[in-house]
Amino acid sequence: MLLAIDAGNTSVTVGLFAAADGEDLLGTWRLRSDPRMTSDELALILNGFLTGAGVDPTAVTGVSVLSTVPELLRSLRAVMPRYYPAAEHVILEPGVKTGVPLLVDNPREVGTDRVANAAGAFEMIGRAAGTPCIVVDFGTSTRVDVVSAKGEFLGGAIAAGVGSALDALAERTVALRRVELVPPRSVVGKNTVEALQSGIIYGFAGMVDALVSRALDVVPGARVVATGGVDAGGPGGEVSAVAAECSTVTDHRADLTLQGLRAVHLRESANRAQRQRRVRDSSHP
Numbered sequence: 001m002l003l004a005i006d007a008g009n010t011s012v013t014v015g016l017f018a019a020a021d022g023e024d025l026l027g028t029w030r031l032r033s034d035p036r037m038t039s040d041e042l043a044l045i046l047n048g049f050l051t052g053a054g055v056d057p058t059a060v061t062g063v064s065v066l067s068t069v070p071e072l073l074r075s076l077r078a079v080m081p082r083y084y085p086a087a088e089h090v091i092l093e094p095g096v097k098t099g100v101p102l103l104v105d106n107p108r109e110v111g112t113d114r115v116a117n118a119a120g121a122f123e124m125i126g127r128a129a130g131t132p133c134i135v136v137d138f139g140t141s142t143r144v145d146v147v148s149a150k151g152e153f154l155g156g157a158i159a160a161g162v163g164s165a166l167d168a169l170a171e172r173t174v175a176l177r178r179v180e181l182v183p184p185r186s187v188v189g190k191n192t193v194e195a196l197q198s199g200i201i202y203g204f205a206g207m208v209d210a211l212v213s214r215a216l217d218v219v220p221g222a223r224v225v226a227t228g229g230v231d232a233g234g235p236g237g238e239v240s241a242v243a244a245e246c247s248t249v250t251d252h253r254a255d256l257t258l259q260g261l262r263a264v265h266l267r268e269s270a271n272r273a274q275r276q277r278r279v280r281d282s283s284h285p
């Protein structure tokens with residue numbers, strides 16, 4: 001079994017795959033992202049998820065991790081040898097041969113969640129379809145990233161996140177507060193809550209459609225895959241209220257980042273096996 005961990009700025013999403021070479025997810029969980037969390041606290045929660053699902057943590061044979069929060073990455077790095085000593089560990093960080101060429105000015109600055117999304121989009125959709133992909137990820141920020149038909153990361157756009165925009169409005173105004181992200185009765189809201197729902201949901205959907213249609217000029221015929229955008233629960237196939245209003249989105253894959261982590265693990269463990277064979281062959285000519 002492969003444990004995939006995506007530690008973002010708002011949540012840590014965890015997925016348990018039956019095997020590294022298949023897309024079957026046995027379970028997904030989310031926890032609040034807190035940079036102060038220690039490795040022991042993280043391990044306690046992770047093992048709680050596993051045992052709650054009837055899985056013995058020693059059955060985990062692989063762990064694949066990314067974090068866009070350095071403190072959490074440090075803690076997760078410590079979790080792996082101590083709590084999953086028998087598993088093969090892969091951390092998605094600069095220098096790892098992910099199989100995703102990063103065709104940008106400075107590959108080291110690209111968020112590893114964006115790299116995992118690119119790997120996930122290529123493995124789940126682009127490779128079989130033979131098309132480029134545009135990934136729309138609704139997280140703390142909203143990202144619109146472009147993957148070529150060959151699986152290369154071409155770059156993208158980073159805009160405000162839905163929650164970040166709501167928080168900013170609630171913080172900077174007296175009358176506005178956070179609202180539930182459900183579509184209002186009409187785009188013409190009849191009260192404060194509906195007016196905010198309209199502005200956020202249709203406004204963000206419009207922004208995403210505008211970014212995607214410009215990106216489609218660069219990669220015509222691309223599939224447009226939406227992911228993220230849930231406040232609670234696991235990435236179990238829900239479609240965010242905003243993604244549902246985007247007319248350019250062709251596919252919804254709640255598990256895109258986790259599938260990308262799985263693909264990177266598969267690739268990296270093959271790379272390691274090959275390196276070991278080379279070392280063996282050269283020491284026994």
Ligand SMILES: Nc1ncnc2c1ncn2[C@@H]1O[C@H](COP(=O)(O)OP(=O)(O)O)[C@@H](O)[C@H]1O
Binds near residue numbers: 012162164230243
């Ligand atoms: N219905 C929704 N549609 C789009 N985005 C949403 C919705 N609900 C929540 N979000 C966004 O998703 C963010 C949480 O996503 P998450 O995957 O936890 O972020 P991260 O990967 O950055 O940790 C929230 O802060 C908010 O911006």
Ligand SMILES: CC(C)(COP(=O)(O)O)[C@@H](O)C(=O)NCCC(=O)O
Binds near residue numbers: 009139158
């Ligand atoms: C843009 C991000 C903060 C998005 O992370 P998230 O919204 O999922 O928390 C993350 O991808 C990141 O830290 N990127 C580094 C800058 C870059 O990708 O160019």
Ligand SMILES: [K+]
């Ligand atoms: K920052």
